[in-house]
Amino acid sequence: MSDPKNIKRRGMMLVLSSPSGAGKTTISRKLLERDDNLKMSISATTRAPRPGEVDGEDYIFMSDEKFADMVNKNEFLEYATVFDNSYGTPFGPVEAALKMGKDVLFDVDRQGTQQLHGRAGDDLVRVFILPPSKDELECRLRWRDQDSEEVIITRMAQASDEMGHYDEYDYIVVNVDREDSVDDVHTILKAERMKKTRRDGLYDFVRGLCK
Amino acid sequence: MSDPKNIKRRGMMLVLSSPSGAGKTTISRKLLERDDNLKMSISATTRAPRPGEVDGEDYIFMSDEKFADMVNKNEFLEYATVFDNSYGTPFGPVEAALKMGKDVLFDVDRQGTQQLHGRAGDDLVRVFILPPSKDELECRLRWRDQDSEEVIITRMAQASDEMGHYDEYDYIVVNVDREDSVDDVHTILKAERMKKTRRDGLYDFVRGLCK
Numbered sequence: 001m002s003d004p005k006n007i008k009r010r011g012m013m014l015v016l017s018s019p020s021g022a023g024k025t026t027i028s029r030k031l032l033e034r035d036d037n038l039k040m041s042i043s044a045t046t047r048a049p050r051p052g053e054v055d056g057e058d059y060i061f062m063s064d065e066k067f068a069d070m071v072n073k074n075e076f077l078e079y080a081t082v083f084d085n086s087y088g089t090p091f092g093p094v095e096a097a098l099k100m101g102k103d104v105l106f107d108v109d110r111q112g113t114q115q116l117h118g119r120a121g122d123d124l125v126r127v128f129i130l131p132p133s134k135d136e137l138e139c140r141l142r143w144r145d146q147d148s149e150e151v152i153i154t155r156m157a158q159a160s161d162e163m164g165h166y167d168e169y170d171y172i173v174v175n176v177d178r179e180d181s182v183d184d185v186h187t188i189l190k191a192e193r194m195k196k197t198r199r200d201g202l203y204d205f206v207r208g209l210c211k
Numbered sequence: 212m213s214d215p216k217n218i219k220r221r222g223m224m225l226v227l228s229s230p231s232g233a234g235k236t237t238i239s240r241k242l243l244e245r246d247d248n249l250k251m252s253i254s255a256t257t258r259a260p261r262p263g264e265v266d267g268e269d270y271i272f273m274s275d276e277k278f279a280d281m282v283n284k285n286e287f288l289e290y291a292t293v294f295d296n297s298y299g300t301p302f303g304p305v306e307a308a309l310k311m312g313k314d315v316l317f318d319v320d321r322q323g324t325q326q327l328h329g330r331a332g333d334d335l336v337r338v339f340i341l342p343p344s345k346d347e348l349e350c351r352l353r354w355r356d357q358d359s360e361e362v363i364i365t366r367m368a369q370a371s372d373e374m375g376h377y378d379e380y381d382y383i384v385v386n387v388d389r390e391d392s393v394d395d396v397h398t399i400l401k402a403e404r405m406k407k408t409r410r411d412g413l414y415d416f417v418r419g420l421c422k
Contacts, residue, residue: 191402
């Protein structure tokens with residue numbers, strides 16, 4: 001018999017956002033290591049592959065024409081153009097994963113999150129990661145880059161701007177300790193999996209209990 | 212300095228429901244032991260205290276007149292009359308606990324949950340506990356009581372009826388293993404605490420990060 005806890009369910013789309021320096025990248029990596037049912041979304045891009053990058057793993061590399069065609073056909077969950085290069089999340093592979101009950105992690109910015117929210121509705125869970133204090137954020141920014149004072153000041157201003165939009169997210173994690181924060185995001189993921197609305201096998205399961 | 216993870220928040224009201232025999236009582240007790248910030252709600256009742264019951268601990272014992280007066284003043288979050296006795300949850304102590312950031316656990320039936328939902332809105336988190344299989348439910352009902360076949364059949368029918376309303380809850384926990392189920396409900400509780408909407412100290416916290 002199959003595991004009764006494992007009721008058929010639709011996967012979710014998980015977005016982690018944070019101002020740069022607040023720890024998002026590390027938390028994402030550790031979360032993926034820890035949870036077999038969570039997969040990183042792979043973006044399409046029109047930029048050229050860098051040495052070592054593998055098509056279909058790091059990015060789906062495509063021409064400007066192909067990208068424009070997919071935009072026209074509404075085949076991106078979200079997309080953006082940064083300088084001369086376009087980046088986007090193709091709808092097809094994400095939908096296939098969700099249907100199989102896999103959860104998909106996204107590395108997108110605020111605008112990307114807003115686009116996802118518009119298309120995905122309740123499939124989307126948005127987590128915002130905050131630094132524990134202003135000093136700590138500044139310290140992490142300085143430690144990460146050997147940049148000029150001017151660059152640091154600009155980054156701090158950007159971070160402030162991003163943090164001001166915490167209200168557009170569902171959950172807030174304060175990143176005091178990295179391992180604790182991985183636990184926190186994992187806790188959110190595990191709780192969301194138990195939500196009635198995701199578990200579309202419940203009707204059949206309860207019917208089996210009642211007949 | 213205070214713990215930055217401990218952003219001021221409003222408590223939540225947690226309802227655990229299950230058909231009898233599915234394990235609710237044990238899970239509630241273990242959850243209360245494990246989590247210091249969760250308190251059991253104390254009901255008011257018009258029935259006489261039983262030997263050993265302490266007023267204000269087991270129940271708030273009150274006269275029919277006092278109870279009726281509180282009903283008229285809309286001072287119960289939910290109430291019901293069972294045979295000759297009335298039971299209800301006074302609004303005041305629960306609201307005081309929520310304001311202090313304490314979470315409150317309720318032991319109420321389906322009708323009680325519906326009444327709470329009407330008054331509490333997003334303060335309320337509803338968890339339904341299902342048995343892993345029909346055989347397991349029947350086994351637990353038989354083990355618990357040395358009752359006649361007729362009584363068991365009636366209980367199974369009641370359980371089926373209750374389980375048919377799983378759709379009125381937010382989260383579903385399948386109780387395969389008791390300790391796992393305590394973990395599951397605790398996971399839900401911890402995730403809900405990180406919800407942006409409960410953390411009313413966030414605005415000030417983020418302002419402190421940005422200034």
